[in-house]
Amino acid sequence: MVDKPITTTTTADTIAALKEKFPDAVSDDTRQGYSGVVIDKNKLVEVATALRDELGYDYLSSVTGVDYLGISDHMEVVYHAYRTSGGPALVFKAQTDRNESEIPSLTSVYPGADFQEREIWDLYGIRFNGHPNLKRILLWEGFDGHPMRKDWKEAYYEEEHKPFGSRWPAGYVHRSEERNAYGHNVKYPADLDLSRLNDTSEESLYSGMGLGVDVERLDDETKLKTDRLIVNLGPHHPSTHGVFRMVVTLDGETIEMLEPVMGYLHRNHEQIGERNTFLHNMPFTDRLDYISGMSNNLGYALAVEQLLARGARWQPPSYRAEVIRVLMVELTRIVNHYWAIGFFLNDLGAFFTPALYAIAEREKILDFFEATAGSRMMPNYMRFGGVFKDLPERIRGVANLLNDQVRDFNTMDYLTELINDRLPRSIDELDRLITESEIIKTRCIGVGYLPAEMAVAYSCAGPLLRASGVPYDVRRADPYSIYPELDFDVAVRYNGDLYDRYLIRLDEMRESIRILKQILPRLEATQGQSVFGPSQHTPRVPVGESYGRVENPKGELGYYVVSNGIGEEATKGPQNPWRYHVRAPSFINLTALGAMCKGHKVADVVAILGSIDIVLGETDR
Amino acid sequence: MSELQLRDLHSTEFPVPGELQDNLAITSLSKIYNWARRESMWPLLFGLACCAIEMIATAASRYDLSRFGMEVMRGSPRQSDLMIVSGTVTKKMVVPIVRLYNQMPEPKYVMAMGACASGGGPFKEGYNVVSGIDKYLPVDVYVPGCPPTPQSLLYGLISLQKKIDGQSLANMDDVPWYGVAPSEPTPIPVLGPDIIDPRQMDLIRQQAERAAAGLPYGVRELPKVIPVAPKKPSAPKPAAAPAAAVEVDPAKAERLAKREAALARKRVAEGGAPAPEEASEEAAVPAQVPAAAAPATSVEPTAPGKFDKAAMLEKIRARKANK
Numbered sequence: 024m025v026d027k028p029i030t031t032t033t034t035a036d037t038i039a040a041l042k043e044k045f046p047d048a049v050s051d052d053t054r055q056g057y058s059g060v061v062i063d064k065n066k067l068v069e070v071a072t073a074l075r076d077e078l079g080y081d082y083l084s085s086v087t088g089v090d091y092l093g094i095s096d097h098m099e100v101v102y103h104a105y106r107t108s109g110g111p112a113l114v115f116k117a118q119t120d121r122n123e124s125e126i127p128s129l130t131s132v133y134p135g136a137d138f139q140e141r142e143i144w145d146l147y148g149i150r151f152n153g154h155p156n157l158k159r160i161l162l163w164e165g166f167d168g169h170p171m172r173k174d175w176k177e178a179y180y181e182e183e184h185k186p187f188g189s190r191w192p193a194g195y196v197h198r199s200e201e202r203n204a205y206g207h208n209v210k211y212p213a214d215l216d217l218s219r220l221n222d223t224s225e226e227s228l229y230s231g232m233g234l235g236v237d238v239e240r241l242d243d244e245t246k247l248k249t250d251r252l253i254v255n256l257g258p259h260h261p262s263t264h265g266v267f268r269m270v271v272t273l274d275g276e277t278i279e280m281l282e283p284v285m286g287y288l289h290r291n292h293e294q295i296g297e298r299n300t301f302l303h304n305m306p307f308t309d310r311l312d313y314i315s316g317m318s319n320n321l322g323y324a325l326a327v328e329q330l331l332a333r334g335a336r337w338q339p340p341s342y343r344a345e346v347i348r349v350l351m352v353e354l355t356r357i358v359n360h361y362w363a364i365g366f367f368l369n370d371l372g373a374f375f376t377p378a379l380y381a382i383a384e385r386e387k388i389l390d391f392f393e394a395t396a397g398s399r400m401m402p403n404y405m406r407f408g409g410v411f412k413d414l415p416e417r418i419r420g421v422a423n424l425l426n427d428q429v430r431d432f433n434t435m436d437y438l439t440e441l442i443n444d445r446l447p448r449s450i451d452e453l454d455r456l457i458t459e460s461e462i463i464k465t466r467c468i469g470v471g472y473l474p475a476e477m478a479v480a481y482s483c484a485g486p487l488l489r490a491s492g493v494p495y496d497v498r499r500a501d502p503y504s505i506y507p508e509l510d511f512d513v514a515v516r517y518n519g520d521l522y523d524r525y526l527i528r529l530d531e532m533r534e535s536i537r538i539l540k541q542i543l544p545r546l547e548a549t550q551g552q553s554v555f556g557p558s559q560h561t562p563r564v565p566v567g568e569s570y571g572r573v574e575n576p577k578g579e580l581g582y583y584v585v586s587n588g589i590g591e592e593a594t595k596g597p598q599n600p601w602r603y604h605v606r607a608p609s610f611i612n613l614t615a616l617g618a619m620c621k622g623h624k625v626a627d628v629v630a631i632l633g634s635i636d637i638v639l640g641e642t643d644r
Numbered sequence: 645m646s647e648l649q650l651r652d653l654h655s656t657e658f659p660v661p662g663e664l665q666d667n668l669a670i671t672s673l674s675k676i677y678n679w680a681r682r683e684s685m686w687p688l689l690f691g692l693a694c695c696a697i698e699m700i701a702t703a704a705s706r707y708d709l710s711r712f713g714m715e716v717m718r719g720s721p722r723q724s725d726l727m728i729v730s731g732t733v734t735k736k737m738v739v740p741i742v743r744l745y746n747q748m749p750e751p752k753y754v755m756a757m758g759a760c761a762s763g764g765g766p767f768k769e770g771y772n773v774v775s776g777i778d779k780y781l782p783v784d785v786y787v788p789g790c791p792p793t794p795q796s797l798l799y800g801l802i803s804l805q806k807k808i809d810g811q812s813l814a815n816m817d818d819v820p821w822y823g824v825a826p827s828e829p830t831p832i833p834v835l836g837p838d839i840i841d842p843r844q845m846d847l848i849r850q851q852a853e854r855a856a857a858g859l860p861y862g863v864r865e866l867p868k869v870i871p872v873a874p875k876k877p878s879a880p881k882p883a884a885a886p887a888a889a890v891e892v893d894p895a896k897a898e899r900l901a902k903r904e905a906a907l908a909r910k911r912v913a914e915g916g917a918p919a920p921e922e923a924s925e926e927a928a929v930p931a932q933v934p935a936a937a938a939p940a941t942s943v944e945p946t947a948p949g950k951f952d953k954a955a956m957l958e959k960i961r962a963r964k965a966n967k
């Protein structure tokens with residue numbers, strides 16, 4: 024949302040313009056394999072403001088921290104900013120000392136940095152000056168240490184990197200529980216004082232929520248006989264789509280303030296990812312957004328492929344591999360939107376019946392995934408340089424059922440029928456059953472309004488952003504794979520309310536069908552081509568950083584991967600990522616939740632949350 | 645039951661259909677209890693992670709959980725009988741989970757669905773992950789898989805039903821909730837610098853003392869590795885195990901022998917020569933007997949009451965040696 028015309032077009036131009044404006048604060052990142060600029064942290068806010076207002080980088084996609092202990096002994100915060108009009112990223116970094124790590128907060132410029140900065144504070148212990156609410160976000164207040172720091176060791180620590188040494192060195196299996204005196208995955212600081220132990224995590228949560236106000240005095244001020252009340256929704260709540268929690272302050276039944284509380288599914292994806300080898304992470308990505316495993320795979324494959332492409336022995340994926348990737352990813356989008364629509368209606372109170380309709384066809388797609396990748400939900404299918412296996416000749420009844428006939432289909436026939444007939448029919452059915460329903464319209468239209476400027480400012484992505492009238496889709500804005508040659512439209516709606524967020528999912532499913540119809544002849548034509556280049560089990564990945572992003576069903580999924588190491592690894596290229604960060608759309612989309620809910624009723628909160636379509640595996644990682 | 649109570653039963657307001665009035669059915673109280681419980685096992689509507697998606701898929705139309713009377717997922721722990729722990733249990737989440745478990749009325753069951761709930765799964769090493777819900781709650785059924793397919797979840801639920809069938813009201817070890825006193829709630833873990841299980845307070849204190857004394861703490865000495873002795877060919881131990889197995893079940897050996905004989909007769913009746921027997925593990929066929937004579941010898945232990953242990957042992961040894 025820029026007023027002045029943007030004069031610079033390419034990233035190089037932008038960097039030049041920045042350097043001209045801030046000659047002593049901006050310098051090139053000259054490390055091998057790195058790009059972008061390093062900004063003096065004292066000037067960070069000014070530079071960012073200029074970037075946003077003058078150079079058009081209005082969308083801050085990802086903020087993350089990196090700890091370079093042992094390499095250059097500093098910490099770094101990495102920002103990826105984009106223009107909502109499209110184009111590649113501008114990467115800028117701010118560096119700080121490890122001991123007294125402080126960096127100014129960018130929440131005043133990009134409100135979307137809010138949760139991400141809190142996450143960095145939680146995991147890295149970098150303090151963001153000026154952040155309005157710098158509390159732990161994934162762990163609890165009172166946790167000992169900042170676990171993503173390279174010198175922090177978990178209770179079950181074995182070695183720095185996988186593959187670990189043998190766990191049964193001489194015929195004895197050494198399980199991690201047995202090495203731990205408590206038999207649990209715990210460790211306590213040496214100076215633990217049990218007598219002074221108290222759980223402060225809840226208290227700090229409620230601070231700032233208006234707890235402990237004098238009700239009588241309030242009555243004086245507002246002349247209203249309503250009590251101010253704090254209500255917890257979750258973490259065990261049927262409509263939070265998992266273990267998500269919202270603390271809301273109510274005035275009567277109206278939401279005054281809402282604070283999302285997460286981390287109940289924080290399973291240390293990123294830290295485990297840094298111990299893993301590059302390929303090890305592939306199955307872990309399945310478990311991020313566990314409804315759309317295939318597209319998570321693609322994003323990670325793209326990020327590592329960017330790095331591998333700088334090496335000598337690199338072969339890009341074959342055309343057939345790309346076709347199969349797009350096939351899988353678009354089918355996943357349909358699966359996800361079925362799920363999202365079904366459970367959105369659940370949240371509106373239509374308990375489970377619409378969901379049954381919505382996820383019926385999903386099973387058909389999952390059968391195809393199971394026959395191809397071996398698992399219904401966790402495919403672990405993509406590889407660096409292709410996919411791990413070609414489509415099977417036939418789809419058999421792998422998951423045969425008691426009351427099902429033995430199934431045996433030709434794969435291409437199966438797909439053709441699915442794409443040309445079954446899926447469009449069931450999408451139309453959903454449309455017919457739901458769209459014109461009076462109840463749905465009354466509950467949805469005008470509720471949870473998110474204006475376009477706010478959606479951009481809060482770094483919202485995916486259907487949430489596009490339903491607010493911003494036609495931003497990574498498949499078009501920063502194309503990857505074979506999307507440039509495919510004919511499809513970016514679905515966009517303009518009202519930014521619940522109803523439009525529901526409609527846009529239907530639109531996107533229809534666009535996906537359109538893409539899939541173009542994929543079918545390509546699949547036929549490429550039959551027989553190989554789908555996987557030279558074996559890449561534990562590749563040495565050239566040193567550098569990369570950011571791979573895809574348009575996941577829930578929004579922009581990005582992987583920030585740093586390949587670096589100490590000593591020999593820095594020259595030969597390491598086998599394990601130094602930093603592996605996931606820009607999770609579900610997590611960042613939640614930044615806007617509080618703003619969207621304000622002024623609505625409690626019952627609407629549930630529906631608004633449902634319309635964002637979060638999945639906790641990705642939110643908490 | 646005294647007479648008076650019986651009469652009360654007869655004069656109940658509850659209408660008994662005519663065709664049932666003249667009937668008398670005898671069963672045990674445990675059976676009725678178990679039957680009622682197993683057919684209306686209401687799970688807590690409670691999803692943790694990826695496994696929950698498969699749980700929902702199991703409840704949906706294709707796999708149809710309602711065939712087992714389990715489709716009534718309850719949002720409130722007060723109304724549910726079964727907690728399906730479907731996903732990764734994190735330290736932050738285990739606190740509410742234990743609280744929910746304490747709120748469930750007895751009888752209650754816990755199922756660990758998937759690798760994570762059973763033992764930490766792929767994320768076990770993570771600093772915020774609990775290595776399986778059984779560190780805090782008693783688990784009745786473990787369902788392996790990551791995620792378990794709907795079929796395996798169903799199998800787990802059927803196994804739970806079987807388990808319930810085997811429970812008896814008389815046995816308090818089996819089902820603590822039929823005891824006189826109310827059962828103790830599970831202590832709720834505390835979020836300190838790391839999660840603290842109140843049952844481990846003493847242990848933690850001990851370790852803290854070690855830490856204060858400058859000793860290594862928090863780690864356990866690994867057991868000294870005992871080199872595995874090479875297997876002696878004629879060690880008495882391997883022979884003892886099968887002997888014990890045979891000893892407990894002479895009837896089985898006899899049954900098997902009879903079956904062998906019947907099979908052989910059938911083969912003869914079909915016109916072929918008696919086929920050589922494969923030395924099946926349980927079949928009591930002595931190895932030194934020519935194969936053709938197998939039918940005759942396999943009925944050898946004619947006196948069912950007397951079981952010659954020494955002879956059987958000898959046979960087994962001979963067979964082992966032959967192999």
Ligand code: SF4
Nearest residue numbers: 694731758759760790
């Ligand atoms: S067992 Fe696998 S599928 Fe289930 S919660 Fe754990 S990671 Fe997810």
